[in-house]
Amino acid sequence: MSSQKEFEPLNICVLTVSDTRNLDTDTSGQKLRDLLIAAGHKLHDRNLVIDDIYQIRAVLSNWIIDAQAQVVLITGGTGFAGRDSTVEAVSPLFDKTVVGFGELFRQVSYDEIGTSTIQSRATAGFSNRTLIFCLPGSTGACTTAWEKIIKEQLDSRHRPCNFVGQLKIKTAP
Numbered sequence: 001m002s003s004q005k006e007f008e009p010l011n012i013c014v015l016t017v018s019d020t021r022n023l024d025t026d027t028s029g030q031k032l033r034d035l036l037i038a039a040g041h042k043l044h045d046r047n048l049v050i051d052d053i054y055q056i057r058a059v060l061s062n063w064i065i066d067a068q069a070q071v072v073l074i075t076g077g078t079g080f081a082g083r084d085s086t087v088e089a090v091s092p093l094f095d096k097t098v099v100g101f102g103e104l105f106r107q108v109s110y111d112e113i114g115t116s117t118i119q120s121r122a123t124a125g126f127s128n129r130t131l132i133f134c135l136p137g138s139t140g141a142c143t144t145a146w147e148k149i150i151k152e153q154l155d156s157r158h159r160p161c162n163f164v165g166q167l168k169i170k171t172a173p
Contacts, residue, residue, distance in 0.1 A: 008156040008164055010070045011044035012036045013063045017076035017086050018137065019050050028075040028135075028142045035146045036073070041154065044069050051077045056089035064093065064127045070167040071154060072130060073146075076137035078121045086134050087121045094125030094132070101133065101149065108148045109141065129168040 014036075016029035023029070026048055033043050045063065049055040056077070063069040077086030091097070101124035109117040122145065124133045131154075135145050156164040 005157050007040055010041045010154055010164070010167065011068050011170060012041050012071040012073060012154075013045045013047075013069050014043065015046075015056070015059055015063075015072060015074045016048040016137075017051050017056055017074060018048065019083060021048065021076075023048055027139045028137055031139045032073045032075060032135075032142050032146065035143070035151070039151055039154070041071075051083040051085055053085045053089040056086060057093065060090060060093065060127075060132070064130050067168060067171050069130055070170065072132045073142075073150070074132065074134045075142050076135075078123070078134050078136050079119055080121075084121075087123055090132060090134055091123065091125070093127045095128070096126045098124035098126070098131075104149055105135075105145055109144055112140065112144060126166065129166065131163055131167060 014029050014032045016026045029046060029048065033046060037043060047059050049059055060072060063072050074086055077084045102122045105122040106117045106120055109120060120136050122135055133150060135142050152158045153163045155162055
């Protein structure tokens, strides 16, 4: 008998926060969708809202209470521009913050963008056993976050640990 765990596909939602994009021009949200599907996960839902605290919270709150939504990937609104408000919208909803995500994201981003990485407020946390990642709006940053951090942490086979056991358990449809 093998002790190797099987891959467990997760239900993942993608939210783009942007004042200038729509679903047809949303390259970062599309990239996250493509990456999660290529990794064997399921796109549970996808949405796009303007950079407004209450619109972000409205969509996110629905996913947090959705028994099937296990992970949320948010792209956009994590910088220092005047309307960037993703972190302010999402952080109060966290039951627990994954402090290491933002730290590691900035570390791996340094090789790509140098000291400009300090302008990223990428963060992550849990709300009602839903894991939420807040990523910059660039397609490159989303790819970096997925490939170098998130993909492994959402893989039930990754050792020594991953986040899968901390997530909501999917109920039968």
